[in-house]
Amino acid sequence: MDITFTNVSYIYQRNTPFAHQAIKDLNFHIPSGSFVAIVGHTGSGKSTLLQHLNGLVTPSEGEVKIGEYKLTPKEKPTNLKELRSRVGVVFQYPEHQLFEETVAKDIAFGPENFGVPKETINERIKRVIPAVGLSEDMLERSPFDLSGGQMRRVAIAGVLAINPDVLVLDEPTAGLDPRGQKEIMEMFNTMHKEQGLTTILVTHSMEDALKYADHVIILNKGTKYMEGSPEEVFTQKDALKQVQLDVPEVIQLLNAFEDKFSISIPFHGQTVQEIAETIHSIVKDGVSNE
Amino acid sequence: MSRKLIEFRDVSFRYGEEQPWVLRNCSFEIYEGEWVAIIGHNGSGKSTIAKLINGLLFPQKGEILIDGQQVNEETIWDIRKEVGMVFQNPDNQFVGTTVQDDVAFGMENRGTPREEMVTRIEETLSAVGMEDYRFTEPHRLSGGQKQRVAIASVLAISPKVLILDEATAMLDPKGRTEIMRTVSNVQNKEDLSLITITHDLQEVVQADRVIVMNKGEIWDRATPREIFSKKDSLREIGLDVPFVAILADELKETGINLTKEPLNHEELLEDLWILHSQT
Numbered sequence: 079m080d081i082t083f084t085n086v087s088y089i090y091q092r093n094t095p096f097a098h099q100a101i102k103d104l105n106f107h108i109p110s111g112s113f114v115a116i117v118g119h120t121g122s123g124k125s126t127l128l129q130h131l132n133g134l135v136t137p138s139e140g141e142v143k144i145g146e147y148k149l150t151p152k153e154k155p156t157n158l159k160e161l162r163s164r165v166g167v168v169f170q171y172p173e174h175q176l177f178e179e180t181v182a183k184d185i186a187f188g189p190e191n192f193g194v195p196k197e198t199i200n201e202r203i204k205r206v207i208p209a210v211g212l213s214e215d216m217l218e219r220s221p222f223d224l225s226g227g228q229m230r231r232v233a234i235a236g237v238l239a240i241n242p243d244v245l246v247l248d249e250p251t252a253g254l255d256p257r258g259q260k261e262i263m264e265m266f267n268t269m270h271k272e273q274g275l276t277t278i279l280v281t282h283s284m285e286d287a288l289k290y291a292d293h294v295i296i297l298n299k300g301t302k303y304m305e306g307s308p309e310e311v312f313t314q315k316d317a318l319k320q321v322q323l324d325v326p327e328v329i330q331l332l333n334a335f336e337d338k339f340s341i342s343i344p345f346h347g348q349t350v351q352e353i354a355e356t357i358h359s360i361v362k363d364g365v366s367n368e
Numbered sequence: 369m370s371r372k373l374i375e376f377r378d379v380s381f382r383y384g385e386e387q388p389w390v391l392r393n394c395s396f397e398i399y400e401g402e403w404v405a406i407i408g409h410n411g412s413g414k415s416t417i418a419k420l421i422n423g424l425l426f427p428q429k430g431e432i433l434i435d436g437q438q439v440n441e442e443t444i445w446d447i448r449k450e451v452g453m454v455f456q457n458p459d460n461q462f463v464g465t466t467v468q469d470d471v472a473f474g475m476e477n478r479g480t481p482r483e484e485m486v487t488r489i490e491e492t493l494s495a496v497g498m499e500d501y502r503f504t505e506p507h508r509l510s511g512g513q514k515q516r517v518a519i520a521s522v523l524a525i526s527p528k529v530l531i532l533d534e535a536t537a538m539l540d541p542k543g544r545t546e547i548m549r550t551v552s553n554v555q556n557k558e559d560l561s562l563i564t565i566t567h568d569l570q571e572v573v574q575a576d577r578v579i580v581m582n583k584g585e586i587w588d589r590a591t592p593r594e595i596f597s598k599k600d601s602l603r604e605i606g607l608d609v610p611f612v613a614i615l616a617d618e619l620k621e622t623g624i625n626l627t628k629e630p631l632n633h634e635e636l637l638e639d640l641w642i643l644h645s646q647t
Contacts, residue, residue, distance in 0.1 A: 227410055253456070334634075353618070
């Protein structure tokens with residue numbers, strides 16, 4: 079589903095002394111099927127933006143369109159539940175939301191609420207369990223007897239079981255160990271490709287944004303600061319530094335290399351091996367092989 | 369060699385009779401003034417070590433000595449004066465209604481005289497760069513600021529050991545940098561031993577020594593440089609290696625001979641620069 083924000087503003091506790099504008103005149107368009115990273119430091123409006131995507135909040139000004147659903151200050155779609163069954167949101171630390179007696183029941187909770195027939199739910203459980211890297215023998219166990227990483231996977235399986243078209247991920251790897259982080263991101267990436275999802279990843283990790291996203295939106299003070307392909311955005315070191323963001327480490331290194339050798343190696347998505355070869359030819363022959 | 373501050377002698381731990389061992393036959397020492405990073409996959413036993421050090425848990429086998437004193441039911445109150453801990457979630461460790469009340473809490477429990485408390489509050493808050501926030505309510509602080517106050521509260525009781533148990537895991541990149549800068553300043557000034565339990569590679573390379581845990585056992589202990597030269601085996605046990613180490617390996621593949629395993633960009637570039645000047 080295409081997602082479009084037109085002049086969107088959001089003000090918390092409007093018309094009170096505590097009013098706080100979290101989003102200001104925000105415009106962007108996410109075409110169906112893309113993998114978008116939304117990056118910004120704490121307080122930049124990422125979470126508020128995310129809550130618009132399945133109608134948890136409606137804009138104070140402007141218009142949000144998600145596929146055929148429209149959110150404006152005056153109207154919420156009458157079929158809000160339907161929107162929520164098509165936009166799956168994995169919140170931060172989703173394992174805190176587990177509550178059922180068994181893993182199977184917890185995963186079934188979402189689709190049951192959307193009125194999915196029991197047989198279909200069981201089929202979906204069979205499909206999502208291996209997709210998140212769990213095994214079927216866990217289905218009858220209590221989710222609270224699992225490790226933190228496994229609990230996170232159960233929570234994610236619950237979102238996947240509603241069969242969303244849009245998957246919204248709010249820092250899905252926070253607090254996991256490096257292997258867990260990598261496995262979870264690879265899993266989302268595979269699903270994104272295989273199921274033709276539209277994926278929106280809110281992250282602090284420039285490395286993940288560079289590796290997985292095809293489009294990056296940088297937020298600052300509630301509004302869009304930059305957007306473009308990861309290569310376009312992440313090579314603008316000074317602009318990013320202004321909003322207290324770092325560039326991915328590979329680009330940091332290439333910048334430091336240029337400072338020392340006065341030869342620039344432009345980044346355009348090379349592998350580490352290709353970069354090593356370029357550095358090799360500069361160090362040995364004084365010229366770049368590119 | 370400086371004094372042994374923490375000593376684990378053949379320590380094993382499990383949560384119950386029927387449960388699997390979480391730690392198996394662990395022996396290691398941590399010295400005064402040393403910075404040790406403990407790394408390992410989730411469930412490798414890292415946090416259990418931290419909880420054993422200040423007597424939140426007791427081992428079934430082996431013994432643990434803190435500054436020569438064995439950790440047991442009788443000594444834990446003395447030991448907790450020596451060992452301060454900061455945990456992962458900044459929202460779970462506040463008790464005071466203002467920043468200074470929070471820093472005072474630990475001292476109140478220990479019956480510190482008021483005059484001393486006032487000076488300690490000033491000293492520790494300025495050590496973590498939070499002196500302007502004495503009267504602020506904790507919930508108005510950012511995650512990084514909260515963790516800095518948590519560190520100040522621990523420092524106020526003048527411990528010999530500071531343990532950070534994934535204290536930066538829930539922070540944004542800016543918060544992480546704040547904490548690591550604070551911690552290394554404090555460590556330089558106060559002559560503390562520092563134990564950081566972490567997944568963050570930038571924290572690991574700053575340490576003097578690294579203990580690598582795997583499935584409840586000590587898998588390796590060495591300097592960060594030695595540890596990160598074992599890239600393949602680190603990956604096998606589910607750990608990451610820094611980008612600079614990966615690039616160094618690729619450079620070696622192309623036939624570049626680096627003089628040492630680089631820990632940061634400067635070291636790698638300096639090495640390359642020397643090679644470049646020679647050709």
